[in-house]
Amino acid sequence: MLRHLMMTATVATLVATGASAETLRYATSRDVYGLDPHATTDSFTNIFTHHIYEPLVRYDADMKVEPALATSWEVIDPTRVRFKLREGVTFQGGETFGADDVQVSLMRAADLKSPLRGNLPGLKAVEIVDDLTVDLILEGPTPLLNNYLTNIFVMDKGWLETHNSVAPIDASQGEEGYTTNNANGTGPFALESRRPDALNVLVVNDGWWDTPQHNLTRIEHTPIGSDATRVAALLSGEIDLIEPAPLQDANRIDGSDGVHMLQNPGLRSIMMGINMGDSLIDGNVEGNPLKDLRVRQAMYHAINMDLIRDRIMRGKSRVTGSLIAPAVKGYSDAMDERLAYDPVIPPESKGLRK
Structure with a gap:
């Protein structure tokens, strides 16, 4: 893996200033893979389902x-962490939230058949202490446990059992179930209707335990695959917000009346991975030249990252030397330095880290 070759792209989000204060008409380049929060590791799908479902802990x-x-x-011992659960929480279907819901949800996500199991490594079991207390039993010390848990959403045990959905499904393999197009969470919004690849409608959950940070009562999400059509829908006022904003149209959109483009640094790094195996998957040479440090150094210096940033990304990215974005815990300024593009001078004179 060539850690130095990566870019952190900004997220471009567009909001029409004349939008209704209650209904948000939202368009993206594709639909979610479904509404089952344990069926995929797809970031966009998980962001969308986070409107409906909630984890034990979250990021502020x-x-x-x-x-x-x-x-x-509380860490009881290195392999046992105890969580006290919130009292008075109900699912959107009216069911009371409790320890059995946490147990079935976490073990569903960690199941060997679940595509999400890699997002919760080291979980062996969930033991119920009482109705509002659970112990997570781990294979060993897990300092990043709470970070993992921010992406593991809790479902209602009884609802899963009623709809024969306790076993996980894998959306990447085309599997579907009742949970694909139906939902019952504890989050700030509830599912009103879903028409795959056409329209997803969420309505505010008036019984949510937390205080809303918005004035919305309804979200209408429309997948629009064509960049041109998505931009046209925004500029005509048919849509209030689109994501992503096509880079080639960003300046034109930002200069349009009644439209404002919001930009912020993203957490995702675009990088190139290197095959370090004994042979290339495709190739006509013996062995794998990429195992030679000098070859990797030559590739590093021969790629003009500034040109990629300026031409391909149209200035909407940052050249970085680190996989970790500045906002993420563990980021280091010292690891974010990248050596300059220089295809002429031998890399040995540059002091490149191995």
């Missing part, structure tokens, strides 16, 4: 972990 606006469905946690 500053990327710090804070309580959500759990109010506190």
Whole structure:
């Protein structure tokens, strides 16, 4: 893996200033893979389902972990962490939230057949202490446990059992079930209707335990695959917000009356991975030249990252030397330095780290 070759692209989001204060008409380049929060690791799908479902802990606006469905946690020993659950929470179907829901949800996500199991490594079991207390049993010390849990959403056990959906499904393999097009969470919005590849409608959950940070009562999400059509829908006022904003249209959109483009640094790094195996998957040479440090150094210096940033990304990215974005815990300024593009001078004189 060539850690130095990567870019962190900004997220371009567009909001029409004349939008209704209650209904948000939202368009994206594609639909979600479904509404089952354990059926895929796709980032966009998980972001969308987070409107409906909630984890034990979540990130705040500053990327710090804070309580959500759990109010506190305690390390009992290196392989046992106890979570106290929030009292008075109900699912959108009216069911009471409790320890059995956490147990079935976390074990469903960690099941060997679940595509999400890699997002919760080391979980062996969930033991119920009482109705509002659970112990997570781990294979060993897991300092990033709460970070993992921010992406593991809790479902209602009884609802899953009623609809024969306790077993996980894998959306990447084309599997579907009742949970694909139906939902029952504890989050700020509830599913009103879903028409795959056409329209997803969410309505505000008036019984949500937390305080809303918005004035919305309804979200209408429309997948629009064509960049041109999506932009036209925004500029005509048919849509209030689109994501992503096509890079080639960003300046034109930003200069349009009644439209404002919001930009912020993203957390995703675009990178090139290197095959370090004994042979190339496709190739007509013996062995694997990429195992030679000098070859990797030559590739590093021969790629003009500034040109990629300026031409391909149209200035909407940042050249970085680190896989970790500045907002993520563990980021280091010292690791974010990248050596300059220089295809002429031998890399040995540059002091490149191995």
